[in-house]
Amino acid sequence: MNASSSLNREKFVRVLHVITRMIIGGAQENTLLNCLDLVQLYGDDVLLVTGPALGPEGDLISQGRTGDLPVRMIDSLRRNIHPLRDATAARQLRQVIRQYKPDVVHTHSAKGGMLGRWAGWAEKVPAVVHTVHGAPFHPYQPAASRRFFAACERWAAKRCHRLISVADAMTDLMVDACVAPREKFITIHSGMNVQPFYDADQHRTEMRRHYGFVDEDIVIGKIARLFHLKGHADLIESAKDVVAANARVKFLLVGDGILKDSLQRRVDELGLTKHFVFAGLVPPTDVPRQLSAMDGLAHTSYREGLARALPQALIAGRPVVSYDVDGAREVCISGETGFLVPPGDIEALTRALIDLAADPQQRQTMGNAGRSRFTDQFKHETMTRRIRDLYEELLAESGAHTGS
Secondary structure: OOHHHHOOOOOEOEEEEEEEEOEOOHHHHHHHHHHHHHHHHHOOEEEEEEEOOOOOOOEOOOOOOOOOOOEEEOOOOOOOOOHHHHHHHHHHHHHHHHHHOOOEEEEEOHHHHHHHHHHHHHOOOOEEEEEEOOOOOOOOOOHHHHHHHHHHHHHHHOOOOEEEEOOHHHHHHHHHOOOOOHHHEEEOOOOEOOHHHHOHHHHHHHHHHHHOOOOOOEEEEEEOOOOOOOOHHHHHHHHHHHHHHOOOEEEEEEEOOOOHHHHHHHHHHOOOHHHEEEEEOOOHHHHHHHHHOOOEEEEOOOOOOOOOHHHHHHHOOOOEEEEOOOOHHHOOOEOOOEEEEOOOOHHHHHHHHHHHHHOHHHHHHHHHHHHHHHOOOOEHHHHHHHHHHHHHHHHHHHOOOOEO
16 A cells, blocks of 8 residues: 555554654654654554653754654653653553553554553553564673563563564564564564655765865764764774775764763874764754765664664765674675674774775775665655554454544
């Protein structure tokens, strides 16, 4: 069913989305686009429930990105574990569900997923769906924490009807951890507005001048919060040898976070100050302009479902060098759209960056391959259509009637 035909439907779906916080991030962008598409393309009734956007990452709601979308704020819905506050949030979620009477509860993020799935299941909502943007358990946690979070996910998975993975790798990870059987999962890639990325080059001259780059500079970018497990320190260590091999290489770091001061100090200690630009936090709508200044993207995060920066860079025609984690290999196809390297292998990272910087024809060929392969696949309309089809499938199975 396409979007235009759905507008002629006599029935709509009432959907309650739950997410812990609407910071500037991939899961949040995904959720917001899905909400807006459901309203604008399908005529559905949608309510977004979220907690406060605490932290330095920025806030999509205060930026006015939600438009006329109804948003309910629950102050007790926070990311960190706090038994009393979490119990309050769960009660309030149940109250909202009773008042709103949704056909579908669709949850996102670890905490929002735990509490939202429990509340939706307890209130016998016809369809309860959770999107796995990234697993809350990973190898870099203490073993006890990893076991605890995996057990929490197993408990929550029994309280929803289907699980959406943003990458096949997320399904593999969850199945291997015995969270749920494979047939309970469906992969739907995280959608975005692809046109600004496809047209990014129209900003290239302006943005390179803005950051002080000249034509001969080869700019490697990274788009991520300056936070733990994002791998900025690895990129900085690699930069020593990359710059020694090619003095024209510059690095553009887009994002902000608690590690900013320590990362800047390390850059200074290595004598790389003139080779690094810290762009700071930018709104998501400005990311295509940032990519236009780059010649390639480095993704050195140690864990991420499928970082949106990877398909965004490829749609903009930029090749990528990425750690081989989670869903990265589904878009970073080594030798075709970029280079995959083992996580934490700084020597391999350095070799890949030197190779990419040395060959402009290779950069163009890889970037073009990524653009051709992924532009249609990552359209937000494609994502929402597949999610909407899943809602209807689940509602049909439950025998529930959608609103009219």
